[in-house]
Amino acid sequence: MKSAGGRLLTGLELDRAADRPLHQQLHEQLKGQILGGALPSGTRLPSTRTLVSELGVSRITIVTAFEQLTAEGFLRSRAGDGTYVDSLWSDRAPARPLPRPPLSERGAATSARGTSLFTDAPHSWAPSETESFVASQVAASAFPAAAWKRLLGRHAGRTDQSLIGYGDPHGLRALREAISEYVNDVRGLDCTPDQVVVTSGAQQAFNVLSVLLLDAGDTVLVEDPGHISGRLAFQSQGCPLHGVPVDDDGAVPPAVDDGARLACLTPARQHPLGVAMSPVRRAEWIAWAQRNGGWIVEDDCDSELRYRGKHLPTLFGLDPSRHVIMVGSFSKVLSPSIRLGYCILPEDLVEPFATASSVIGRPPAVLFQAAMADFLAEGQMHAHLRRSRKLYAARQEALLEALGQQLPYRLHAAPVDSGLHVMGWLHGAEDDVEVARGLAARGVYTYPLGEYRVTRRLPSALLIGFAGTAAEHMPQAVGRMAAAWDAWERSSARR
Amino acid sequence: MKSAGGRLLTGLELDRAADRPLHQQLHEQLKGQILGGALPSGTRLPSTRTLVSELGVSRITIVTAFEQLTAEGFLRSRAGDGTYVDSLWSDRAPARPLPRPPLSERGAATSARGTSLFTDAPHSWAPSETESFVASQVAASAFPAAAWKRLLGRHAGRTDQSLIGYGDPHGLRALREAISEYVNDVRGLDCTPDQVVVTSGAQQAFNVLSVLLLDAGDTVLVEDPGHISGRLAFQSQGCPLHGVPVDDDGAVPPAVDDGARLACLTPARQHPLGVAMSPVRRAEWIAWAQRNGGWIVEDDCDSELRYRGKHLPTLFGLDPSRHVIMVGSFSKVLSPSIRLGYCILPEDLVEPFATASSVIGRPPAVLFQAAMADFLAEGQMHAHLRRSRKLYAARQEALLEALGQQLPYRLHAAPVDSGLHVMGWLHGAEDDVEVARGLAARGVYTYPLGEYRVTRRLPSALLIGFAGTAAEHMPQAVGRMAAAWDAWERSSARR
Incomplete structure (x- = not known):
């Protein structure tokens, strides 16, 4: 037979100055000790008399607490044999607990690769600046740290609600305006600030678009080979992927309608092969969307880092039927650590996207949005x-x-x-x-x-x-x- | 009959110094003008002779480009009547384009409320500091702007890869260490830094956990009434919700197993009613998880902002069977605009969670992580x-x-x-x-x-x-x- 002995008494701390009556305090603390395992099932408690003298409280305090604990199933009295800890846990816990459930199917698929070769971990944040062949790594030394620090400093001291609160689900107005000018300058894309929604990078945009446009089971066309991150986003949403081959003109649209609901494409620079999608292909993809009633997500990754030649027009700009959503990111052109990207959307998708985005990931850090707005507006990005x-x-x-x-x-x-x-x-x-x-x-x-x-x-x-x-x-x-x-x-x- | 006239000629820019042969340049540019609508279907092109003299290129350059464009369907020659723009678009576009697809079912549900009463928009970022009854709004004037600015300044000038790159999918090591001490101090929760994964606020954590643990159709138990954001996250993942009632002891576990795979609970302070979950209920919920093989997501929202009384132990700390994942956030205690939260996980879930998290949203802005690590470690949070x-x-x-x-x-x-x-x-x-x-x-x-x-x-x-x-x-x-x-x-x- 176990006895609570000194441990019980030393573990209790009753505060006479507290609002809570002493019997409640005693009740809570004994309960806590029982739940926490400090008083295992079967432990015999000291007698009321002992507790009165050790704790310096009245008998009624102890009796009240014990009665409540007994009523709740924590304690049990045996006539003439004192009070024992009853098993709250073993009464409730199953005799043979089920093992934890496994990961979900899509969860297992999404996390299967671990922090392996495919993405940013561990090597894109581990290697030194002077040597890395990781394709997604930008030059840390090229990061305009001084200018960025100055812009952050400009806004960091502000305590107005717009900078301290969650932020506008569409993104900071000044940044939306700056982005609509930026995409016009660097991509020849004509849109209003109202069509821009700021995201925490392209990855968040893919996830929000998955939720917004796809139910589990909806097929997505992806380039084969193709952008891993975008593909994982759709896969993590339980959407089967169909690969479309890539040739020298870019991704090849399916010859017959295969029921796919969305195609995720990288026309500016096919990722990873690097070809720019030809104009004919662009027309064919837009026709695919119009013919099948499908969405196109135009992943514009890397497009600004062009060393030779001119950009072809974006699918977004080519499509009058508004089946195309463009996703851009500042991760490659500035730094992935600032977590800023954007979606350019047909007008009627803006509100649904902003709402879904704020449900899924909230607006990105407002301070960085404010600094980025200035960085763009002041011509520093160019x-x-x-x-x-x-x-x-x-x-x-x-x-x-x-x-x-x-x-x-x-x-x-x-x-x-x-x-x-x-x-x-x-x-x-x-x-x-x-x-x-x-x-x-x-x-x-x-x-x-x-x-x-x-x-x-x-x-x-x-x-x-x-x-x-x-x-x-x-x-x-x-x-x-x-x-x-x-x-x-x-x-x-x-x- | 339309004629291309001067517009065609002024629009073309051939670069003799480029690697690309002139006929290819001409071909691409004409194609671009046709696709871009600058040369609509039916436009008659100038004669080869005119182009030779206007562009200053050889006849063979023009003939080669025209032949290719004709083969591709962009141009059409009529014997004795010159060359016309053929309709690339109308050949490919369907006669009656299908309308765009609707939003997905879950997308429509997720975005249905618009920027309405339920969440942060528009009123939580719009009102002035001096007057707001929005429940999620923190005091902007309480934000430690000077200290935060100083900490940002300390790290903002750094250009090492760890601060410029994507960042460790688990979160910055220093922050994970600081968080494990913090939850021990304020919540009495015992965990190692290795069990901490940094997230972009609680909302991202809910979404990652949805993907990781739930397939579409898996039922989730939520408190009724309950936290809207958490519920929306699970709903947006296509998971049906079952409400469990809340009484003065907190959420009531279902009496019989209803096949639910996960319960999302707010034991520290039931959101929105404010009651703390009683110890017995805590035991009952852990028994529920063990009996049914279910997960518990313990949303610890608001727990640090306690004005009276002590915390009860966390479900995470009470459960030896590791069915519980705790989600915390710095949004309420510091500011939602810094987008930082954390998950405390059973050891074997850490890697899957970190991987899924980097797929779904990437690690949060590294600069803020570095500043927050210092803010915690230097005792400023306390x-x-x-x-x-x-x-x-x-x-x-x-x-x-x-x-x-x-x-x-x-x-x-x-x-x-x-x-x-x-x-x-x-x-x-x-x-x-x-x-x-x-x-x-x-x-x-x-x-x-x-x-x-x-x-x-x-x-x-x-x-x-x-x-x-x-x-x-x-x-x-x-x-x-x-x-x-x-x-x-x-x-x-x-x-």
């Missing part, structure tokens, strides 16, 4: 883009030169007109996922094309990012890639 | 909480006094131990949603209890927030509420 294009063009050139000199026997890479990575097509028959894993295990991070496939068989290739490595470090960085590759090859030959 | 509790307690007192003096014939409100609003129970039989609308139309914003119901019939009440109105302004503010109510009553009596 200056930053000019600098970035020059910097990245030089880094691309250095990468291609180093690859050509040091790895010509492994892969072939051609220059790209825009974006942050080149495709390194492997000469050998190795599985690119295996190669990327082998390199990653040796500290050299790339993305394998295989991770971007939906169902289509693709040649082996690595996405090799050039933005994260300074031009002058490129030869050594590629040298380390070559060495890691050799080491991986030796170790896999041994197995 | 100082801020002390000040806030004092400020809000005074505001609550002022509100109750003013309501008692000016609106005793309309409603009865009792003091609350924690949170940012009191319940104003209406004496009359008016529909509270109608009352709230009537007041809102006159510039006085409250939330009606009716908006929080799932299916249960509830007495009429308004949630009246006290945090957004200075104590000295309370009498006038309540006076304006009384006047608005009178005016609404008169106008509805006339109808």
